[in-house]
Amino acid sequence: MRTSANPAPESVLVVDDEPSLRAIMSFIVQRTGAIPVQAPDATTARQLAAKHTFACALIDKNLPGENGLDFLKWLRSVQPGCNALIVTAYGNVDSAVEALRLGAFDYLLKPFEVDALAHRIKLALEQYRMRQERERMQAMLIQADRLASLGLLAAGVVHEVNTPLAYILSNLDWLDEELPSLRKGLERQGTEQRAIAERLEAVESTLRDIREGAERVRHIARDVRAFARDPGDASMLVDLREVLEAALKMALVHIRYRARVVRDYQEVPMVMANEPRLAQVFLNLVVNAAQAIPEDGAEHEIRVRLWTGPNGEACAEVGDTGLGIPPENMANLFEPFFTTKSEGEGTGLGLFICKSILESFGGTITAESRPGEGTTFRLTMPPHASASRAASPLEPVSAAAAS
Ligand SMILES: Nc1ncnc2c1ncn2[C@@H]1O[C@H](COP(=O)(O)OP(=O)(O)O)[C@@H](O)[C@H]1O
Ligand SMILES: [Mg+2]
Known part of the structure; x- marks a missing residue:
């Protein structure tokens, strides 16, 4: 029986119209401990790749019908994690360079040596496993932060x-x-x-x-x-205003006696993302803001802002009038496990998770702080094509009027 310490062998796609070469390459794949899956042309290969996940692919550059590089391009779009090795004839180095540009893991010149090919396949598989492991760890950290x-x-x-x-x-x-x-x-x-x-x-x-x-x-x-609820991984059209409000509501008990929330919601495009994950991002930021506010009796604010950036991107800010961050800590903020809080108050995962989640949706996060005055985190996300949400005239720039 296989356990997670001894995972199932990976599959390797072998695409070549030459039956003897296909057989040799498959034999070499087998020797590395992976499972070869053969295709004589790009059409068959596409059908296989639509159904199975491949850790690695060996692609002959000169395929009948669809060219190997066009297939590579398609494969990269549907299985970005698959490490592709392009096999090309001698004297055709230009196409090898082109293959690397298209995202191939490596290329190999024909005729190849058995050991050389075996070595490249092993490297490709190793890199695939490392990436899988990294993604698994990241998912675990996100889960830990959620907990x-x-x-x-x-x-x-x-x-x-x-x-x-x-x-x-x-x-x-x-x-x-x-x-x-x-x-x-x-x-x-x-x-x-x-x-x-x-x-x-x-x-x-x-x-x-x-x-x-x-x-x-x-x-x-x-x-x-x-x-x-487990947020799953599905992306959907998300209205940042709703997510921000949900996060503020969640954090209400942490905010209520420390600061007043000042909202400035302008027109902001809808974004494509996973709503519960984005709520996790804003919750982390709002809780951090509340935790940074000293109980010194002074009037403090947590300021949230939404607007459309100069390139049409969705922008959001969560700011506070709290303690601020010493300059020497700025470089470490987004590092996992960086915390200045006591155990039980902080894990040091919050901002790392925020960054990972935002980046997974094509977004960014930056911080600006003045010790003693406060901190502002700024987020950007690519807009969902054509969708934009108008600021409601009913939404007051709320408590701001009271200042
Ligand atoms: N709004 C803020 N004001 C001041 N310091 C902050 C703020 N947000 C984050 N920090 C600093 O960054 C560190 C890391 O934050 P985070 O990754 O959320 O972990 P944690 O909150 O668990 O410590 C915090 O410990 C704190 O020192
Ligand atoms: Mg935190």
Whole structure:
């Protein structure tokens, strides 16, 4: 039985119209421990690559029908992780250079030596495994950060739930006392009708309070569940304003007593991304901002901004009037495990994760800080073609007016 320490062998696509060469290359692939999958032409190879993932591909440059380099280009677009080796005849070095330009892992001149080919295949497979491993670690870190945020969130949720729960329970106590005496009054019908009607009114109003409390608990539970759900990897059209608002709502307990939120939402294009992952990005930034704000009694702000950049890109900022970041720390901010916080408060993964997530959607993140004055994180993301979200006239530049 295979375990993760001994993973399944990778498949290697062997594309060559010459049956004997195909057989030799397949034999060499087998010797490296991988599984060869043969195709005599690009059409067959395309069909195979549409169904299976290949760690590596050996592609003859001169294929009948579609040229090997055109196939390489297509393969790079559908399986960017596949390391392709182009096999080309002697005296055709130009096409080898062209192959490298198109993203080939390496090229090999025919006739090749068995050992040389075996060596190249091994390198290609090794590099593939290392990349897989790196992606796996990155996914694990993102998950770890999500769990850390979740823990933080859970503490906030307990705090939030306690208030409505307290009035649900005290109102229930009151109903426990009120209802039996109401029943007794009704049993003595007629005598105290008006008093009973008044008390019924009080009962109804209490029931409304209880409902309100229960609704609040339900909303809080729903918000947490939405965050706890595995976000998956699907991309969708995302409205940054909604994501930012969701993150602010999540972080409310951390912000409420420290700072006031100032919003400046201008027109910003929709972006193609995974919404829960982007929410994780903004949550990390907003929580960092709240944590940077000292409890010095001064009036502090967390400023969030959305706008369209000069090249049509979506731009966002999360800023604070907190402690700021010493210049010597600026270079390390986005490094994994860089933290100035105590254990339990910080993992040092937040900003690293923000950067990884943003970059996976073609975005960027930068920081600017003045010690003692505050810090601003600026994000950009490519706009989704043609979609743009107009700033709603109803959205006030909220608390800003109060400053
Ligand atoms: N808004 C901010 N203001 C001041 N320092 C910040 C801010 N955001 C991040 N930092 C600094 O960057 C470090 C790394 O942040 P992050 O990656 O989110 O990890 P963590 O918050 O777990 O420490 C923090 O420990 C802190 O020193
Ligand atoms: Mg953090």
